[in-house]
Amino acid sequence: MAYLSQVRSEGKQYIYLTEYCGRQPYTAKTERHVYGFGNSRIALLKMKRWLRKYDSEFPEQLIELGYTENDLREWIETVETGITKNGRKFKITTQKRAVY
Template sequence: MGYLSQVRAGGKQYIYLTEYCGNQEFNTKKETHVFSFGNSRIALLKMKRWLSRFETEFPPELIERGYTKKDLKSWIKTLESGITKTGKKFNVEIKKRAVF
């Protein structure tokens, strides 16, 4: 199965679902990004929306790869707590908008 990873670019942090693929011919990468959730703040909002409307809004490509509501809950917990399910730190920059 996959795990969340992050990439920083242009001063923003982007969240991806990454899967281990091992050694591939003509490629030194051992993992591949299979889904982009967008920047960190948007990613958490998307995931929470999908959780409340799982049957209709969870991306079909993730369902085809075997991901479930349980996985989605785990990803949300990782983003909110900053700790993965294996106990590793996952530093997420989630800036809340000021309410006026």
């Protein structure tokens, strides 16, 4: 079971598909990123394109991991509404450009 997560780096926000993997030897991490959707500004656009052209555009890596069109629809809904299917907040912050 995977969920969307966010990472902020150098003022940009990135969206990842993350899986819980439990305790692992030699690390304190209990989860791992299995796919990076990229910058939050383009992630939703990318997902919607995959939905329109699911058979040809959906990444093979995600298919091999067992994710389907229904999962993709849930991810899109999470990003659009800012709420996960479990009711948790998932807010995408859009960075405003400075006007000089």
